[in-house]
Amino acid sequence: MERKVGWEVPSDEAERARRIALNAGVLDYGFHPIHQQGKVIWPLNEMVNVLFGEIIQSNFEARIELNPHQRLAVELPDVELPTKWELLDDLVLLPSDSFPNGNDDTWKAVCRALKVERVGRGAEIDSGPMRQSRAEILLGSHGWVNHKENGIRYVFDASKVMFSSGNITERRRMGDINAAGDVVVDLFAGIGYYTLPILVNAGALVVHACEMNPDSIDGLTKGLVANMVMSRCHIHQGDNRQTASKLEGIADRVLLGLLPSSTYAWELAFNCLKEEGIIHVHMNVEQQELDDGTFVKETLKSFEEMGSEVKLLHLEDVKSYAPRVRHVVLDIEVRKL
Numbered sequence: 001m002e003r004k005v006g007w008e009v010p011s012d013e014a015e016r017a018r019r020i021a022l023n024a025g026v027l028d029y030g031f032h033p034i035h036q037q038g039k040v041i042w043p044l045n046e047m048v049n050v051l052f053g054e055i056i057q058s059n060f061e062a063r064i065e066l067n068p069h070q071r072l073a074v075e076l077p078d079v080e081l082p083t084k085w086e087l088l089d090d091l092v093l094l095p096s097d098s099f100p101n102g103n104d105d106t107w108k109a110v111c112r113a114l115k116v117e118r119v120g121r122g123a124e125i126d127s128g129p130m131r132q133s134r135a136e137i138l139l140g141s142h143g144w145v146n147h148k149e150n151g152i153r154y155v156f157d158a159s160k161v162m163f164s165s166g167n168i169t170e171r172r173r174m175g176d177i178n179a180a181g182d183v184v185v186d187l188f189a190g191i192g193y194y195t196l197p198i199l200v201n202a203g204a205l206v207v208h209a210c211e212m213n214p215d216s217i218d219g220l221t222k223g224l225v226a227n228m229v230m231s232r233c234h235i236h237q238g239d240n241r242q243t244a245s246k247l248e249g250i251a252d253r254v255l256l257g258l259l260p261s262s263t264y265a266w267e268l269a270f271n272c273l274k275e276e277g278i279i280h281v282h283m284n285v286e287q288q289e290l291d292d293g294t295f296v297k298e299t300l301k302s303f304e305e306m307g308s309e310v311k312l313l314h315l316e317d318v319k320s321y322a323p324r325v326r327h328v329v330l331d332i333e334v335r336k337l
């Protein structure tokens with residue numbers, strides 16, 4: 001029990017009082033309300049002036065810690081709630097169909113429940129090659145976040161640039177590989193989804209990061225500074241079909257992190273490699289083509305036909321992209337003939 005301030009109201013005014021306290025951000029839902037003799041006492045987190053009922057001191061019983069979903073349900077009892085969201089720094093990015101009639105009070109309630117300062121609502125990632133985010137910032141003055149994950153800082157404007165939380169395992173894996181001393185070419189660097197972990201944790205000597213979206217380059221540059229690896233990354237701004245021609249024959253490892261398909265850049269990747277090296281090919285693949293082995297077989301064949309011996313090192317199943325479609329990464333060792 002804890003002695004604290006509460007708002008005592010007649011039971012038939014209890015719901016009205018609860019809403020007023022909630023909207024004012026003073027309802028302390030870490031404690032149970034007290035129901036006694038036709039009255040309800042709502043626990044408050046600060047002293048307030050009230051137009052009805054009475055402010056008194058009472059002994060309140062603490063609630064078991066509520067989870068974020070429960071806190072959202074307490075804050076917004078009468079509306080359909082999202083079941084998932086992305087937490088990026090002090091910004092929550094809600095799914096695109098959340099709170100279609102939301103207003104400032106809704107966003108403030110979301111902040112209290114999810115313990116964030118800013119609220120955004122996602123939109124379909126644009127289907128063009130830059131995969132822009134188009135998220136809307138509903139509360140807060142900007143979309144810049146400094147998101148920490150596996151010890152890496154990713155810096156980007158969430159209203160302009162996508163961040164796939166579902167690819168966390170692949171970002172971690174790129175930090176766990178042994179790339180000590182490697183020269184790496186990242187043909188689709190974005191904000192450094194894989195460039196940063198490979199530099200910070202996998203020991204790469206240098207990464208040549210190709211990227212054509214200025215918003216992503218802005219984030220990548222800030223991310224390199226935040227992780228103190230700026231001196232080991234060269235950014236090549238522009239379409240990799242032009243910029244990668246300067247990178248021929250220099251790489252121990254090439255990253256092809258473009259979805260839904262990186263096929264058009266396979267030959268660029270091959271050309272960037274030294275006499276031998278490793279290519280990490282990202283693709284969205286039909287489950288059927290994974291089950292019957294055609295994806296792996298056809299991909300290896302394509303690299304063989306460029307004039308090389310190839311060896312499958314690993315097939316990483318990153319996540320589901322759509323029903324019966326998987327985002328996978330194929331690690332291929334390539335030895336030029």
Ligand SMILES: C[S@@+](CC[C@H](N)C(=O)[O-])C[C@H]1O[C@@H](n2cnc3c(N)ncnc32)[C@H](O)[C@@H]1O
Nearest residue numbers: 129130131164167188190211212213239240257
């Ligand atoms: C968004 S990332 C992919 C996301 C990442 N694979 C992940 O898992 O989160 C792909 C990046 O490639 C860039 N890109 C696409 N086509 C490109 C091209 N031809 N040249 C350079 N950059 C390109 C896009 O601007 C984008 O930043």
